[in-house]
Amino acid sequence: MFDVVVIGGGPSGATAAEDLARSGHHVALLDREGRIKPCGGAIPPRLIEDFAIPSSQIVARINTARMISPTQRKVDIPIENGFVGMVDREHFDPFLRRRAQGAGATWLTGTFLRIERDADHPTVIYRDKDSGEERRLACKVIIGADGARSKVAKSEVPNGDKIPYVIAYHEIIEAPLEGMSYDPKRCDVIYDGAISPDFYGWVFPHGKSASVGMGTGIEGVDLKKATAELRAAHGLSDCKTIRREGAPIPLRPLDCWDNGTDVVLAGDAAGVVAPSSGEGIYYAMVGGRVAATAASAFLTTGRAKDLQLARKLFMREHKNVFKVLGVMQNAYYRSDERRERFVSLCHDIDVQKLTFEAYMNKRLVAARPMAHLKIGLKNLAHLTRLISEDRV
Incomplete structure (x- = not known):
């Protein structure tokens, strides 16, 4: 009997498994292995610091x-x-899985099939990669970190297949x-x-x-x-x-990340990729961390409502950034004319500084309200064509 079974061994699942194992929980990390996600590989300094990424993993x-x-x-x-x-997911993801294993998680390789339940607990059914046989992992709570088009989300969480x-x-x-x-x-x-x-x-x-x-x-x-x-x-x-x-x-976080009983989602399965930029690694690892926090609370209190903590904690810090990036994507990605205006807007020094301050620190920067006002006015001018594309 495991305390937690984490389904999916990408940055989100591996982070959740490591955090839970370091907290003393009995954790299984089930990963399909062999798949490398297409990814530009960019990670901000805050990720490197918050998740103790060694310089050996930084390829550029x-x-x-x-x-x-x-x-x-x-x-x-x-x-x-x-x-x-910059990281290469071919090496970065296995590094995170090995680190979770080193913290005490049991790393298993296989394909998730389904979840079954009896009166006492859920059981994860998977096909073992080496033997091809179906195997069972009894547990108390499940973290679904199996990526976009998540099988766990589709079968367990309302509207989990409509992202x-x-x-x-x-x-x-x-x-x-x-x-x-x-x-x-x-x-x-x-x-x-x-x-x-x-x-x-x-x-x-x-x-x-x-x-x-x-x-x-x-x-x-x-x-x-x-x-x-x-x-x-x-x-x-x-x-x-x-x-x-x-x-x-x-492109959008799900409105619900848990099934109300024994499953909580993390990472791409929960939809936590930033609009406009498509940035996912940092948000996936944060998603894994808050899912681990929610699972740990559930194991301590026995209250299924505590699984809601994952989404609440994530949105408390990142909801506004996601809203702003979503507005940017909807405003500028719909035509080449608007893309041209967006790149023109990027000439602005205030835009450049605030954009990368927000990227590096992962929060909207509120220290310079006049700069925000100027950017808002320039943004409106570009969208309403009050500024020529040739003016920068």
Whole structure:
């Protein structure tokens, strides 16, 4: 009998398992293994600090973000007083799972099938990877951290299968030599409807490799063709392709993260990917931590209502950031004209400073109210076309 079974061993599930094991709970971490999520790999300094990520996992340190518009307007935003760390999910996720195992969690490899219940407790049924046999994990509470299109969410949580998402696709390539179109310390974000009609494309350095990809929620878009065109536009067509990956990325947190009895969701399964940016690693790990907190409270009190703590704790700190980013995506991602205006807005020094202060610290910065007012007025002017695209 386990106290907790965590289904899914990505950053969210591994974090939840580690936190619970370090608190003295008997934890099983069930992971499918072998799957590498498509991900640009950017992590902010706050994640590195809050989750004690060693420098050995940081494959690149980014000091500039370049925004590229549909007309190829380029705006370079310096990252002052810090850097954006880059990780490779091929190595980062197993590191987190090993760390959870080192804390005392039992790491199992297999595919989640279903949840059964008797009068006393739930039981997780999974297919063991090595033997192919069905196995059972009796427990007191379950954390579903099995990603977007979560089987746990679909079967256990109201509307768990109705979360909006984009499909992300990227290709990991051998890093080219530094040149005009590639800088190993710069992330390029491409806002161009020819690459993605409703999201964006990217070129993110990973040290000896790089992630090149895009995302879209529109059916019929050829993701591989768009990525090939993105590579060609950046002079990356001849770089050796190491691997290709694709997966859905949720765009909005679910309204409910638990089933009211013995299951709570975390990470992509709960929909905690930031709108507009698509940033997920930090929010996934925070989601795993608050799910662990909720599960621990449930184990202590026996009150199923305590499972609601996961969503409450997360939203208390991050709801406003998600709202602002959602408004940005709805306002600027709908046409190339608006994308052009968004990149123009990024020229503004106040926008640059507040954007990266918020990114680095993971909260809206309230220290300079006049800067917020100026940004709001400029944003309105861009959206209402009071400012020409050529004025920056």
